[in-house]
Amino acid sequence: MPDSRSDPLLEIADDLYALPLADFTPARDAMAKEHKADKALAAAIKGLRKASVAAWMVNLLVRRDPDQVDQVLAVGEALRDAQENLDATQLREFTKQRRQLTASVTTAARRMAREEGVRTTQSVADQVEATLTAAMLEPDAARAVRSGLLVTSLSATGLGDLDLTGAVAAPEALGFTARARPVAAPDPTQRPQLHVVPDPDADVKARAAADERLAEARAVLKEAEKEHRAARRSVEKLQARTLQLQSELDELRSRVAALEDTLEEVDDELSEAEAAQAEAEEAVDEARVEVESAREARDGL
Known part of the structure; x- marks a missing residue:
């Protein structure tokens, strides 16, 4: 089996999918130009397709905290073994x-996304959790997650x-493992090396990035409005149901009161009837x- 680390496309993809979500498209296009030969x-x-927000969050998690991802996959493997062995106790645990x-x-993934300036909706969080669950249930999903090259969420x-x-950037990604990229604390003694490189397409790229950001913001807004x-x-619906039930309850209370009055009348009539019977x-x-x-008198005659 060929070593996926020797695949230049996967190595490049590993770098691209490690980027902030907004930087992916311009970086990908620049990388394609760099390798135009x-x-x-x-x-x-x-x-290479841009990842969805949920897929990007899982890719981020794989690189920032691979140990935690490995724990998820290990529990998933144990769960699959318990299912195969039909051990009910282990299965429940x-x-x-x-x-x-x-x-x-x-x-944790949502926190990492916030640190990158990306706010996530509950719908996106549900997709992340569904992807992690899929990785625990299916070996292929586990390999897809561990590649760090997801482009869509899994279920x-x-x-x-x-x-x-x-679901992944390339079919070969299933044999690939993303390189860990933990966030290092900034070194205050080191000054960044700044290099100004003129870019003739800067305005066009900035406009494209702004359009992409606007599209993403609109998508998030649309999802939030849908949830709202x-x-x-x-x-x-629940308010209407509450009013209906309250009305039915009032009607039942009125009915109970009427039945109680009738019961008293019947009790009185029953007492009179019992006296008459006696x-x-x-x-x-x-x-x-x-x-x-x-x-006896007749018989005596």
């Missing part, structure tokens, strides 16, 4: 660990239904005694 490589670089771990790691049920078509509308519809029984007993006395 190799037309096949330049075309392959130009064909690992499933619990999986949910706790994916939630915790997603929170899997653990039933072998995972489709990785177009869904939440508002849910609130309105009198009637007494009259029957007296009449029977009289009948018996008359019979």
Whole structure:
């Protein structure tokens, strides 16, 4: 099996997908120009797709904290073993660990994104968590995540239904491992080396970057508005249901009060009926005694 580290495209992609999200497109285009002598490589670089926000967050996590990602994948492997061995106790324990771990790691990924100036919606966070869950359930998803070259989020049920078509930057990425790039604390004793390089396309690139940022902001706004509308519809639906239930409850209370009044009336009537029954029984007993006395008198004649 060829060493994926010897693949120049993957090495270049490793650098590109480690960049801040807004820098990807101009850096990719510049890299394609730099390798224009190799037309096949330049075309392959130009064909690298920009990652979605959720995929970028997972790629960032893989590079910033590979140990935590390895822990996620290790728990996933143990979970798959427990499923194969049908160990119910282990299965429940690992499933619990999986949910706790994916939630915790997603929170860490959102924090890293904020440090990069990217705010994420709950919908994006759900996609990140779904991707981590897929990596725990499916070995191919684990390799895709570990490559650090994701371009879309992943979703899997653990039933072998995972489709990785177009999910990574290149098919060869499944054998690749992203290079760790932890954030180093700035050294106050070192002054940055500044080099001014004139760029004739600076205005065009700046305009393109601004357009891209605007498009991303609009996409985030659209997603937030969608979530807001869904939440508002849910609130309105529950408010209507609350009013309906309150009306039904008031009606039932009124009905209960009416039934209680009727019960009191029936109780009074029952008492009167029971008294009348007692009198009637007494009259029957007296009449029977009289009948018996008359019979005896007749028989004596």
